Amino acid sequence: xxxxxxxxxxxxxxxxxxxxxxxxxxxxxxxxxxxxxxxxxxxxxxxxxxxxxxxxxxxxxxxxxxxxxxxxxxxxxxxxxxxxxxxxxxxxxxxxxxxxxxxxxxxxxxxxxxxxxxxxxxxxxxxxxxxxxxxxxxxxxxxxxxx
Amino acid sequence: xxxxxxxxxxxxxxxxxxxxxxxxxxxxxxxxxxxxxxxxxxxxxxxxxxxxxxxxxxxxxxxxxxxxxxxxxxxxxxxxxxxxxxxxxxxxxxxxxxxxxxxxxxxxxxxxxxxxxxxxxxxxxxxxxxxxxxxxxxxxxxxxxxxxxxxxxxxxxxxxxxxxxxxxxxxxxxxxxxxxxxxxxxxxxxxxxxxxxxxxxxxxxxxxxxxxxxxx
Numbered sequence: 001x002x003x004x005x006x007x008x009x010x011x012x013x014x015x016x017x018x019x020x021x022x023x024x025x026x027x028x029x030x031x032x033x034x035x036x037x038x039x040x041x042x043x044x045x046x047x048x049x050x051x052x053x054x055x056x057x058x059x060x061x062x063x064x065x066x067x068x069x070x071x072x073x074x075x076x077x078x079x080x081x082x083x084x085x086x087x088x089x090x091x092x093x094x095x096x097x098x099x100x101x102x103x104x105x106x107x108x109x110x111x112x113x114x115x116x117x118x119x120x121x122x123x124x125x126x127x128x129x130x131x132x133x134x135x136x137x138x139x140x141x142x143x144x145x146x147x
Numbered sequence: 148x149x150x151x152x153x154x155x156x157x158x159x160x161x162x163x164x165x166x167x168x169x170x171x172x173x174x175x176x177x178x179x180x181x182x183x184x185x186x187x188x189x190x191x192x193x194x195x196x197x198x199x200x201x202x203x204x205x206x207x208x209x210x211x212x213x214x215x216x217x218x219x220x221x222x223x224x225x226x227x228x229x230x231x232x233x234x235x236x237x238x239x240x241x242x243x244x245x246x247x248x249x250x251x252x253x254x255x256x257x258x259x260x261x262x263x264x265x266x267x268x269x270x271x272x273x274x275x276x277x278x279x280x281x282x283x284x285x286x287x288x289x290x291x292x293x294x295x296x297x298x299x300x301x302x303x304x305x306x307x308x309x310x311x312x313x314x315x316x317x318x319x320x321x322x323x324x325x326x327x328x329x330x331x332x333x334x335x336x337x338x339x340x341x342x343x344x345x346x347x348x349x350x351x352x353x354x355x356x357x358x359x360x361x362x363x
Contacts, residue, residue, distance in 0.1 A: 014150065018150075018153070018154070018157075022157060022161070025158075025161055026161060029161065029165045033165070033168060033169065033172075037168075037169055037172055037173075038172065041331060061154070064150070064154065065150070065151070065154075
């Protein structure tokens with residue numbers, strides 16, 4: 001019985017972690033599509049979020065084969081950093097943080113957005129959403145492991 | 148399903164989706180490029196800006212450039228080749244886009260030289276000796292000035308022009324138009340008002356050839 005239960009939690013944790021990896025990979029390729037194919041300019045805040053996102057694509061598969069729940073520590077810090085940067089970015093675009101506080105090159109203002117889906121989903125918002133979901137999933141991985 | 152098969156399957160699906168998206172975007176863009184509207188010449192071109200080639204040429208390449216930009220210096224002989232290859236049909240107009248630090252002072256030197264008809268010899272010297280007056284992509288106006296001393300310039304007039312309002316207004320006009328035209332990187336080319344969207348020498352030649360076949 002116990003063995004089956006452990007196997008099930010591993011399965012669940014593995015699946016959740018796999019989902020995080022899918023999210024990270026899609027986000028990475030999408031961001032590269034925007035900048036390298038569509039040639040949209042990348043502001044410095046976007047770069048900080050990329051720094052947090054891109055390593056996950058490589059780190060997570062190592063924790064999937066074989067499954068290693070400890071990765072939530074290493075991936076978690078990246079997700080937290082990305083999430084905070086994305087939050088700052090969203091507040092900046094929304095005008096809640098004044099423009100003068102932004103750490104941007106003059107030519108590529110971070111407060112300018114290029115994409116708008118459904119009227120609210122611009123790129124920093126998508127980034128914040130993705131990092132939030134990834135954070136939640138990582139938390140569930142950790143929980144399923146400790147229970 | 149086996150975890151490894153699942154992982155490989157999903158990876159492949161994502162990569163394929165990416166490749167498909169890229170190819171769809173590229174085909175759409177090429178069809179769009181053909182219908183790109185030319186920007187009105189009063190924004191792309193400026194009266195009295197330095198030009199090279201026959202004044203009657205019906206094809207005008209406008210290049211927004213920064214003398215400190217490496218790619219600009221690489222493109223300089225290539226653009227000259229285009230004028231030579233289509234004599235009388237193609238001319239080039241240079242407009243300033245000082246994006247590098249310190250470049251704003253160097254383009255003033257060029258514009259002042261232009262007032263004495265020495266723009267092309269001056270730009271020739273600056274591009275050929277670019278490493279001697281730029282350090283880590285920062286322009287050194289003093290070193291650039293020193294390189295131009297051999298040109299047959301009326302020195303007093305030159306010094307007056309460099310700090311004149313006339314010269315700084317010309318440069319301001321170029322920067323304003325560059326912003327309107329979304330010139331974010333140099334060199335940026337416009338051929339008869341049409342922007343070069345996919346950057347490259349081949350693509351520029353193609354755009355010029357298209358403009359020639361339309362105009363002649």
